[in-house]
Amino acid sequence: MMMDIIIAVLTTLGTVFILLAGVGIVxxxxxxxxxxxxxxxxxxxxxxxxxxxxxxxKDNGVTSRVLAIIFFMLLTAPIGAHLIGRAxxxxxLPLWGKTKYNDLxxxxxxxxxxxxxxxxxxxxxxxxxxx
Amino acid sequence: MTLYNYLYYILLPLLAIAVLLxxxxxxxxxxxxDRVVALDLLISIGIGIIAxxxxxxxxxxxxxxxxxxxxxxxxTTTAFSYYLEKRKKK
Numbered sequence: 001m002m003m004d005i006i007i008a009v010l011t012t013l014g015t016v017f018i019l020l021a022g023v024g025i026v027x028x029x030x031x032x033x034x035x036x037x038x039x040x041x042x043x044x045x046x047x048x049x050x051x052x053x054x055x056x057x058k059d060n061g062v063t064s065r066v067l068a069i070i071f072f073m074l075l076t077a078p079i080g081a082h083l084i085g086r087a088x089x090x091x092x093l094p095l096w097g098k099t100k101y102n103d104l105x106x107x108x109x110x111x112x113x114x115x116x117x118x119x120x121x122x123x124x125x126x127x128x129x130x131x
Numbered sequence: 132m133t134l135y136n137y138l139y140y141i142l143l144p145l146l147a148i149a150v151l152l153x154x155x156x157x158x159x160x161x162x163x164x165d166r167v168v169a170l171d172l173l174i175s176i177g178i179g180i181i182a183x184x185x186x187x188x189x190x191x192x193x194x195x196x197x198x199x200x201x202x203x204x205x206x207t208t209t210a211f212s213y214y215l216e217k218r219k220k221k
Contacts, residue, residue, distance in 0.1 A: 004133075004134045007134060007186070008134060008137055008138075011138065011142055011183065011186075012142065014179065015142045015145045015146055015179070016145075018146060018149050018175075018176055018179055019145050019146070019148065019149045021149070021172060021175075022148070022149030022150070022151075022152035022153050022172070022176070023152060025152065025153055025156045025168070025169060025172055026152050026155055026156055031162065031164050031165055031168070034156075034165065034168055035168055038168060038171070038172045038175075042172055042175040042176070043175075045179060046175055046178050046179050046182075049179045049182045049183060050178075050182050050194075050197075052182075052186065053182045053183075053185060053186050053191075053194065056186050057191050059191065061191070062191045062194060065191075065194045065195070065198060066194065068198060069178070069194070069197055069198050069201055072198070072201050072202070072205075073175075073178075073201055076201070076204075076205040079205070079209075080171060080204075080205055080208035080209065080212075083208060083209055083212040083213075084164060084167055084168060084171075084208055084211070084212045084215075086212070086216075087164070087212040087213075087215040087216040088162075088164040088215070090216050091215060091216065093162060093164060
C-alpha cells in the first residue's frame with residue numbers, strides 16, 4: 001500500500017510536468033522559448049513516470065531498461081534542442097519582440113554556416129572590415 | 132481508489148489533454164521548426180503514455196517500445212534540423 005502511494009506521487013508529478021510542457025508549447029510566444037520549455041519539462045516528467053514504473057515492477061530487467069531510457073533521454077534531449085534551435089537561428093526565424101539580449105546577432109555567416117561566437121572581439125572587427 | 136483506477140481515470144486523460152495541446156501547436160505552428168518541436172514533444176509524451184500503460188496492464192514488455200521510440204525521436208529531430216539548415220529557399 002505504501003508502495004502504491006509512492007508510485008502514485010511519482011506518476012502524478014511526471015504527468016503534471018508533461019501537462020505543463022503541453023501548456024507551455026501553446027502559450028509561449030517564441031520558438032526558442034518553446035524549445036526551452038518542452039525539453040526540460042518533458043524530460044523531467046518522463047523520468048518521473050518511468051521511475052514510477054520501475055518501482056512498480058521491482059525487477060532487475062525492467063529497472064535497467066528504465067535506466068537506459070532515462071539515460072538516453074538525458075543524453076539526447078539537450079542535443080536535439082540545440083540542433084533545432086541552431087538550425088532555426090541560421091535560417092533566420094524571428095525572435096520574440098520583447099527579447100532583450102541577442103548575443104549571436106551578426107556573429108554568424110549565413111552562407112558558410114559558421115558561427116563566430118567563440119572568437120575574441122578583435123578578430124570579428126577585422127573580419128567585418130575585410131568583408 | 133486503487134492505483135489502477137487512479138492511473139486509468141485521472142492520469143491518462145491528463146496526458147491526453149497534453150497531447151491535444153501539442154496537436155494544436157502542430158496544426159497551427161507558424162513555421163516548420165515549431166512543428167518539429169511539437170513532434171519531438173509528441174513522441175516524448177508517447178513514451179510517458181506507454182510507461183503508464185505498462186503499469187496498468189502489468190506488462191513490462193511495453194518498455195522496449197518506449198526505448199525504441201526514444202531512439203526514433205532523436206533521429207527525427209536530428210534529420211529535420213539537418214535538412215532545415217541545408218535547404219536553400221525558405
